[in-house]
Amino acid sequence: MDCTSQTAESKPRDEEDSELKPDEDEGLNLFSNHTSGEDVPFEVNDNVWDLIPELRAKLHMHQKKAFEFLWRNIAGSLVPAPTEKASKKTGKQPLVLAPKTTLYTWYKEFIKWEIPVPVHLIHGTRSSRVFRQTPVALRGSCPRPSQDVVHILDCLEKMQKWHAQPSVLVMGYTSFLTLMRADSKYNHRKYMAKVLRESPGMLVLDEGHNPRSTKSRLRKVLMKVETDLRILLSGTLFQNNFCEYFNTLWLARPLFIREVLKALDPKFKRKKKGAQKARHFLESRARKFFIDNIASKINLDEAEEKMQGLNMLRNMTKGFIVVYEGTASDTLPGLQIYTISINPTDIQHEILVKLHKIMEKCPGYPLEVELLITLASIHPSIINSSFCVKKFYEQEELMELEKLRVMGKFEELGGPSRVLLASITACAKGISLTAASRVILLDSEWNPSKTKQAIARAFRPGQQKMVYVYQLLATGTVEEDKYHRTAWKEWVSRMIFSEESVEDPSRWLAEKIEDGVLREIVEENRVKSFHMIMKNEKASTS
Template identity: 25%
Template structure:
């Protein structure tokens, strides 16, 4: 058994992925690339050769699935004592909140922490799903890996599935390697075979083209046959396990998508059955993602057979209490029954939602305190919360501020004119971009705003808004064209000016680019790296040009960028370069939709949020890319808001949502006036006579625990 634990004496073994490493800690004595190639032929625990498939007529991948029982836990519980005795070193490497979370997971998923109790609890009605709501950056991944590995040591037939946003599967794969877990992790989304697949499954596709479908079937069969873990993205699960239907136009109900032939129908239904019935346990990373009860992914997840579901989310409250209810019901389907006792099953779910709504409507109001306690009592048994105090205790610190900036004259003129736009999402896009720099108005004046890199919540709201406000895509297209004409009218006196290269490359023409460039200049003196977030990708083209022009920097060296169309391997390579203290990288530009969750960017000590999102949890997640365990410096964050624009209203909505989330999960937030928020760079900028006029207000929120 290999596992990554830190102890004084090393015990070395050969890890085929890493090299010669310690069984108990991450120390690597000799990397795999320096080991003789002959060792590559080594494979342990090969599957016996049960059957050779020598012709295509004999090949039947689907039949192979009927011979495995991956969803059976069996009766392989063994030994006495507690779950800590399975791998004693686990506890030594966990913080207090992780130890509590470890026991919480065992209690909810297996019925207790005593082996004897677990033996008697295999069919306990109280066993089910739970949520680990630990603040971003506090080690949820390691906690989950430790639990999965320990659980699979007890329940050897367990077949877990880890579901996450596609961009995070590679991170999970790397974490399993990092901690030396000796159980294969099959990335269902990846089109590459790792060498850990089942030998019989690989033999089945010899001589056949390695299509995406075939490779995925090999991984699926390998996971089913051998003790292993399957990683799959939400979008891929929805595609392969969701209902094959589309919504008709107007008042037409959903209709089933016709199959090409009988073989396709059989294969599609069999694949769906496997994904829904085989998992023994499902871990939903960033489990707040499928929170809309009308979405296909939420419905697909609700059809999974196992109720052993674990949601990992540092920000379970996203936009409203209705979404939170959906998340709670997803992880714990019996949740509705907790406050609808005595009702028939046909009315339980509908009535439960009504009761939940009545309970939550009063939260935040004077008469909501008792109801708040009632809600906490309902969710406490299966939701484990850690606010992130470990970060406050272990890291140098977090200094956050909201910087309200006065738009410059041309910006102010353009922003005032934009208020006439009726289409809310086009208006929001234009205000966000023009607040950064007036020349970005050009990119706003086309239908391409719909293809910008926007966060998932915003995209979902956009889809709903389009369905409500238009009967056809043609009307949306016409509206966009009309708004483009309005934009040209707004800038008719300055259109040539804002199109010129001289204007675009001048950061002093935009209040936010002016702030950003001065911040970067001062950070360069102190050798600090800057992480810049924006929900749209077009501003980065402008910012890269200004950095090249004024700093003589090169993209790929001093300036890095991660946006939605980058591959997962490209993103990971950029992340590694940025976090390397010896690299030339100074600035990383990242869209919130691609980099706000699940990745480590501790190379940055300054984080700039260029615009404002409706969902505060997305921004909190973005900041946590830098402010997380492993950070060696104080992290300073700057949330930029354009004075006199809709960004102020959006920020006010953020504050309200944050307050509701705090009330439900943490209680009243207490301010700590003893904390000194010293920021020499910001002080320098405010004291600069040439910059002083752009600052309207600098607000320092109460110091958060996270």
């Protein structure tokens, strides 16, 4: 599920806490009438599309709706006249922040769509040497500068060009956090932090749900950027709890805390005097009202209270959130997703009990113990094979050419390859594995979007067969906890972003197994290995 969150504000930031008259209150939520991209009628004639007809012809329908949603929120209208009145907030210096693994993808997209705007890409210190287009000129007998100095010069040059004329600056979150250290004793670092804080006319956050923790240093630094024009892109906007969801919404829309207090706090009054000093207080108070009045209702079992909380949340966010669920092509044969809970063998049970006793003594979920539980659940012999663990779980990625060779061999029509072992991380966007008609997930993920991406490598255009997905879980282990937690997060997310009723995932018990191969395995299972089989009817297409 792709979620786009955007916020626009008509007033300068230093006036956001000024006192408003009663008839001006609605100005805090300028676009509250837009419920979603699908509800907005198209304006074909005499609008912004007339300026970019060649681009309009290339876009898919959902992309056109997303463009119109963003343009309305940024410029106020698709019609030129109202747009010109709002020209002061068009964001002439966009700053795009993204995970470092997607930076080059962003850069290539600008090239692909032939955008006639300069794009400046800032890499981390290590990567900048690889992607640097022009060498640093040396004069006379000057000593060759270090890699760090060259990187700083590269950053200063690109930021100066970005600041001097309308253009786009793209960088990773890590680089942004490093360059925003305003307490540095060096003037050039203070300058770069000042430019990044004051110059962006628009802030675009790819995977913007990442800095969601209240204690996140990155989130605190992002909130210092002095633009209220923000676009937040996320595949999983709701992550773990409603406190983090509140933080994400506030990151996307700085005025959200005032809107929450206006809607939920009867004692809330806008006071110009001392308003800046009360910002932290307003944040804490708004978060408390959000949790107590909305989140607590949604978490209740009572249907009426739950629906009341959902309606309050939807009314509060419908103006600046649009959701694209994605649609399966009618040409694809279909998709069936099963979750299979398997009883461990005696040896596995003995090992798993010992591992869980170790886990009980540790706070949270130690990754090392969690990994061993996964390995024991697959096969106990793997634990004793350090080579196997290193082979399948080492952090270093395969060389790109080697990865392409393995995938090409697997995809070869009539070739000898029948099974492909790959990590969920390797099965990211951009990989096509349509030769696979059965996807077996050996490990459960905390993030449901990773599982969806892995499934989408096989269930995609070009697939000629029905795709069957099996999520394997070891009964009575942390894997079940991870699965139920992930199912709950996906359920809450669907309730928040969907108008229709969403069935509780605990009721997904498969009454009839439609997969012939799985049914045959279950029928021949004499040792009763299968504890429970569930089918995700919501995600399945047949």
